[in-house]
Amino acid sequence: MAKKITKSQLETLEHQREQVKTELENLRKELRAEIEFDDVDDVASDLVERDKIQAMIITFERKLDDINHAIQQAEVMGYGICEMCGNTIDPERLEIFPETTLCINCKRQAERRGRMQQM
């Protein structure tokens, strides 16, 4: 049975989405600043810093995608339903990762597959 997303669950997701967007804006600004005010004396540490910011941007972009996906998915299948196996996702897990659309078992499987694709 599809579970309709409650108003507070949707608010949690939307709130999170706003936070991630703000975070992304800040990181992009930071990255631009790193590039513009290049410190010639300290190129190596600048590059490390830039890599770090870029990695964080990618992480947050993924999170933003996940949140958008979870909101869409909630409208289609219901919130808290695993999109792979259709089981209910552990509420505790949803509380920690409101943007998740996979139960823990499917998530582990997906991660294993993801690692294999990377190799």
Ligand SMILES: [Zn+2]
């Ligand atoms: Zn599942």
